[in-house]
Amino acid sequence: MSSPTPSTPAPEPTPPDTTSGATATAVADATTEAVVARGVERVFAGAKGAEVVALTGIELTVHAGEFVSLIGPSGCGKSTLLRLIADLDEPTAGEIRVFGRTAKQARIDQSYGIAFQQAGLLPWRSVAANIELPLQLHGADAATRRARVAELLDLVGLADFAKHYPDQLSGGMQQRVAIARSLAEQPRLLLMDEPFGALDEMTRERMQTELLRIRAETGAAVVFVTHSIPEAVYLSDRVVVMSPRPGRITDEIDVRLGDAADRGEDLREDAAFFAGVTAVREALHGAESAPAAGAARGVDVR
Amino acid sequence: MVGVLALAVLWELYKLVGPADGWLVGAQEGVTGSGIRLLPRTSDQAMPHTWDMVARVIEPVTRAQGALPLGVVVLLAALTSLGVAALGWLVGVVVGFALALLMLGFRIAERAVLPFVILSQTVPLIALAPLIRNWGSRLEFGAFSWESWMSVVIIASYLAFFPVAVGALRGLQSPDAAHLDLMRSYAAGWWTTLFRLRLPASVPFLIPALRLAAANAVVGTVVAEISVGFTGGIGRLILETAVAASSDPAKPWAPILGAVLLGLVAAGFVALLAAFLSPFRRQETVA
Numbered sequence: 001m002s003s004p005t006p007s008t009p010a011p012e013p014t015p016p017d018t019t020s021g022a023t024a025t026a027v028a029d030a031t032t033e034a035v036v037a038r039g040v041e042r043v044f045a046g047a048k049g050a051e052v053v054a055l056t057g058i059e060l061t062v063h064a065g066e067f068v069s070l071i072g073p074s075g076c077g078k079s080t081l082l083r084l085i086a087d088l089d090e091p092t093a094g095e096i097r098v099f100g101r102t103a104k105q106a107r108i109d110q111s112y113g114i115a116f117q118q119a120g121l122l123p124w125r126s127v128a129a130n131i132e133l134p135l136q137l138h139g140a141d142a143a144t145r146r147a148r149v150a151e152l153l154d155l156v157g158l159a160d161f162a163k164h165y166p167d168q169l170s171g172g173m174q175q176r177v178a179i180a181r182s183l184a185e186q187p188r189l190l191l192m193d194e195p196f197g198a199l200d201e202m203t204r205e206r207m208q209t210e211l212l213r214i215r216a217e218t219g220a221a222v223v224f225v226t227h228s229i230p231e232a233v234y235l236s237d238r239v240v241v242m243s244p245r246p247g248r249i250t251d252e253i254d255v256r257l258g259d260a261a262d263r264g265e266d267l268r269e270d271a272a273f274f275a276g277v278t279a280v281r282e283a284l285h286g287a288e289s290a291p292a293a294g295a296a297r298g299v300d301v302r
Numbered sequence: 303m304v305g306v307l308a309l310a311v312l313w314e315l316y317k318l319v320g321p322a323d324g325w326l327v328g329a330q331e332g333v334t335g336s337g338i339r340l341l342p343r344t345s346d347q348a349m350p351h352t353w354d355m356v357a358r359v360i361e362p363v364t365r366a367q368g369a370l371p372l373g374v375v376v377l378l379a380a381l382t383s384l385g386v387a388a389l390g391w392l393v394g395v396v397v398g399f400a401l402a403l404l405m406l407g408f409r410i411a412e413r414a415v416l417p418f419v420i421l422s423q424t425v426p427l428i429a430l431a432p433l434i435r436n437w438g439s440r441l442e443f444g445a446f447s448w449e450s451w452m453s454v455v456i457i458a459s460y461l462a463f464f465p466v467a468v469g470a471l472r473g474l475q476s477p478d479a480a481h482l483d484l485m486r487s488y489a490a491g492w493w494t495t496l497f498r499l500r501l502p503a504s505v506p507f508l509i510p511a512l513r514l515a516a517a518n519a520v521v522g523t524v525v526a527e528i529s530v531g532f533t534g535g536i537g538r539l540i541l542e543t544a545v546a547a548s549s550d551p552a553k554p555w556a557p558i559l560g561a562v563l564l565g566l567v568a569a570g571f572v573a574l575l576a577a578f579l580s581p582f583r584r585q586e587t588v589a
């Protein structure tokens with residue numbers, strides 16, 4: 001079912017010519033792009049024959065292990081793009097490939113894990129049972145499941161809450177369960193749609209740091225939808241700026257504030273961080289005003 | 303229990319203060335049956351004392367030698383009816399659920415079947431009972447022959463299936479888009495989604511439907527027994543004892559209490575089922 005990839009993509013300096021099979025696959029994986037979108041368009045049929053162009057001319061490449069944020073004003077098609085990558089929806093034109101396969105095949109092969117803005121836990125299942133849901137659906141045996149669930153609970157810091165039910169958890173805890181669930185099958189691609197959108201600022205910052213740690217430990221590529229400029233800059237290797245009507249990509253900004261593993265809280269006060277925030281903000285505002293009112297308005301917005 | 307006691311007290315209180323011949327408006331002198339009776343008569347004939355009713359339960363049914371106490375006869379009849387009602391409930395639940403699944407699986411089925419399901423409940427029971435008995439009596443193959451209790455089961459299930467079909471359909475359709483997306487992202491098929499998501503999610507909708515179905519099955523059984531002519535059940539007993547009311551006013555109340563007891567047992571059974579399914583009744587809290 002799920003591809004048996006090692007969960008740690010060699011943070012320690014492993015010689016590249018190691019003869020072990022596992023390393024060979026890891027190297028092969030590294031050369032495949034996680035997501036490639038070519039000329040993707042999605043048009044929704046609106047009411048009374050009106051058409052909504054949610055996305056047009058999307059060209060996007062996410063490298064294996066890369067953290068990419070999608071940012072843009074409401075309605076610019078961020079969620080739509082994520083759903084297309086996840087094959088929860090189909091493009092009206094263009095194509096999307098995930099790890100070299102079609103999006104549909106990638107979904108069937110369980111190449112990605114997904115988390116939404118709402119945790120979306122099943123209320124009748126305990127925390128542990130929620131996390132093991134994908135494993136159970138794909139026929140993992142009980143012992144494997146138990147071991148993996150214990151591992152994931154440790155990872156998201158909820159080891160004491162395995163037997164609790166979702167209605168007994170805070171919003172932040174529910175979201176951590178959802179993230180653990182999305183990691184259950186060790187996906188090499190993580191799709192997240194505003195996963196911290198419903199959280200307060202403090203919880204949110206802690207979750208961001210945790211996500212960076214988890215990502216460093218798993219080495220997964222992440223496509224992360226957000227509304228928050230600081231969040232995008234803090235987390236990402238690359239920020240993709242989108243603009244609405246029609247939804248399209250207007251800019252891509254490399255941030256790369258350093259290795260995911262050693263990004264600490266103090267990074268939020270770093271000069272490079274502020275530079276990134278400014279760059280993304282300008283890109284966003286430029287994109288917003290460029291087609292309509294011209295450049296004059298975009299500049300003075302801080 | 304408190305409710306029963308309160309009812310008994312109210313009953314006796316009314317007997318105490320209410321006029322023995324009720325209260326008539328616009329009655330003409332010397333013309334019996336004229337006027338409108340606004341309050342029921344409180345004579346022992348119409349409203350026997352509660353203790354008389356209780357006492358009557360332990361006395362034999364008839365004066366005949368070796369007759370069983372009325373209470374035992376009522377209990378036996380209630381038990382018979384319970385069996386029939388339970389069977390009717392079960393058939394109704396199975397049919398109702400099957401219809402809900404059909405409507406869930408095929409959009410067209412929902413449009414085609416649902417109006418008929420709703421329409422079916424507008425056919426009065428009284429019209430239906432003789433029909434079913436007639437059809438049933440024509441069925442005969444080999445050793446199998448149609449018995450009148452089977453007609454009662456059919457009628458009870460006819461009343462029971464409706465709330466189940468509607469409730470189950472609503473429940474099965476209740477998971478929100480995010481959960482369905484999640485199942486799709488797991489590449490889960492229709493049946494897996496049904497068992498892992500839709501069925502558990504339907505429980506909060508299903509419990510009230512099952513309760514309503516149980517009540518309907520009991521009422522359907524009691525009424526159908528009378529109109530189909532099935533002897534041995536509580537419905538028939540109500541009819542038989544009602545005839546004796548003029549000479550033995552406390553007697554018909556026993557089977558009526560029996561019918562109430564029947565309803566309570568049915569409700570209790572569903573409550574037990576609900577307790578068993580309680581883990582599935584947890585509500586998701588939106589963070």
Ligand SMILES: Nc1ncnc2c1ncn2[C@@H]1O[C@H](COP(=O)(O)OP(=O)(O)OP(=O)(O)O)[C@@H](O)[C@H]1O
Nearest residue numbers: 044045052054073074075076077078079080081247
């Ligand atoms: N199922 C749908 N049917 C019709 N139109 C849709 C559908 N889903 C999205 N749209 C339209 O596509 C556009 C993009 O929607 P999308 O949800 O992708 O925006 P978004 O960038 O995620 O916005 P937000 O930041 O508010 O979540 C919107 O104009 C929306 O109205």
Ligand SMILES: [Mg+2]
Nearest residue numbers: 078079080193
């Ligand atoms: Mg969105």
